[in-house]
Amino acid sequence: MGTKRHFRVWRGDDTGGSLEDFQVEVNEGEVVLDVIHRLQATQTPDLAVRWNCKAGKCGSCSMEINGKPRLGCMTRMSTFNETETVTVTPLRTFPVIRDLVTNVNFNYQKARELPAFAPPAGVAPGEYRMQQVDVERSQEFRKCIECFLCQNVCHVIRDHEENKHAFSGPRFFIRAAELDMHPLDARDDRKELAQAEQGLGYCNITKCCTEVCPEHIKITDNAIIPMKERVVDRRYDPVTWLGRKIFRRDQLDEQPVSASPKPAAAAADSGSNWHQEGPVPQEAPVGADGKLVVAELTLDRAAAGSPFGDDQVFPLPPEQLRYQHPSPPTGDGH
Numbered sequence: 001m002g003t004k005r006h007f008r009v010w011r012g013d014d015t016g017g018s019l020e021d022f023q024v025e026v027n028e029g030e031v032v033l034d035v036i037h038r039l040q041a042t043q044t045p046d047l048a049v050r051w052n053c054k055a056g057k058c059g060s061c062s063m064e065i066n067g068k069p070r071l072g073c074m075t076r077m078s079t080f081n082e083t084e085t086v087t088v089t090p091l092r093t094f095p096v097i098r099d100l101v102t103n104v105n106f107n108y109q110k111a112r113e114l115p116a117f118a119p120p121a122g123v124a125p126g127e128y129r130m131q132q133v134d135v136e137r138s139q140e141f142r143k144c145i146e147c148f149l150c151q152n153v154c155h156v157i158r159d160h161e162e163n164k165h166a167f168s169g170p171r172f173f174i175r176a177a178e179l180d181m182h183p184l185d186a187r188d189d190r191k192e193l194a195q196a197e198q199g200l201g202y203c204n205i206t207k208c209c210t211e212v213c214p215e216h217i218k219i220t221d222n223a224i225i226p227m228k229e230r231v232v233d234r235r236y237d238p239v240t241w242l243g244r245k246i247f248r249r250d251q252l253d254e255q256p257v258s259a260s261p262k263p264a265a266a267a268a269d270s271g272s273n274w275h276q277e278g279p280v281p282q283e284a285p286v287g288a289d290g291k292l293v294v295a296e297l298t299l300d301r302a303a304a305g306s307p308f309g310d311d312q313v314f315p316l317p318p319e320q321l322r323y324q325h326p327s328p329p330t331g332d333g334h
């Protein structure tokens with residue numbers, strides 16, 4: 001039998017709501033989501049909460065627990081004092097739908113605005129090659145479970161609805177960084193795009209996003225800061241500055257930073273050198289059925305080399321077997 005603990009849970013919808021108090025049973029080893037489920041089962045059958053995996057992998061159960069953005073399924077009750085009140089509220093940065101469920105559509109909108117991976121022109125499917133070191137470099141960012149805790153905690157949009165149109169947020173900075181360091185991505189303007197269209201400049205590297213990431217992705221150190229540095233290199237490097245003084249803009253090797261080509265007039269109005277056409281993102285090499293063509297999946301040999309040698313035929317003749325049967329036990333126990 002567990003102990004009774006004091007929970008305060010926000011109940012309401014987009015028209016308003018308030019914190020409600022509950023005394024609820026907590027057992028050893030439970031997480032906050034377990035207790036929310038017990039509340040649903042015993043006291044508040046209509047309490048809305050989003051969850052799926054209960055294993056910290058789907059990113060659905062994001063909520064604020066005692067004011068900190070966390071995954072409900074990964075927050076152990078043992079992290080709180082026995083007498084501590086546990087307050088559970090919905091993510092603050094996104095509009096509430098009901099109770100603990102928020103509308104995170106903002107994030108999908110920002111994902112849609114980010115130009116997709118652009119495969120290199122002239123490289124046929126099946127010929128893509130990457131060094132292992134390049135695979136590993138971006139592997140960290142691919143651990144993202146899209147819980148949007150980093151988006152929720154970021155002060156640029158947390159209390160500033162007006163910034164949302166201009167700021168994509170840390171989750172999409174890591175996506176931009178991942179594509180920027182991808183050796184096969186044909187766009188070379190990812191960082192300029194992040195600066196001009198994703199609002200990278202709004203970020204003042206407070207590292208709050210890194211602190212709340214349940215996948216321990218070093219969002220600020222490994223994605224945001226390197227991209228900021230490279231933007232600065234390109235815009236403020238003294239050699240580049242001198243080049244700007246000497247050459248006309250149209251002679252500079254500067255790529256446009258628009259996700260979609262801007263009309264020439266609009267680009268001219270903006271006062272930036274965004275009027276050049278950039279590489280157009282290409283579609284993934286899929287067949288008419290929308291799937292990768294089989295050639296992409298087949299290797300140039302049937303399988304990895306056999307440890308027995310490629311000329312070996314199975315089953316092996318018994319005299320070639322190196323396996324030795326253990327000696328049968330003798331009658332005296334040895």
Ligand code: SF4
Nearest residue numbers: 154203205206207209
């Ligand atoms: S480091 Fe930048 S993106 Fe991350 S929370 Fe701070 S301001 Fe937002």
Ligand code: SF4
Nearest residue numbers: 144145147148150213
């Ligand atoms: S970067 Fe981390 S905190 Fe942000 S959405 Fe991905 S997993 Fe969640």
Ligand code: FES
Nearest residue numbers: 053054059061073
């Ligand atoms: S339920 Fe999937 S991350 Fe919590």
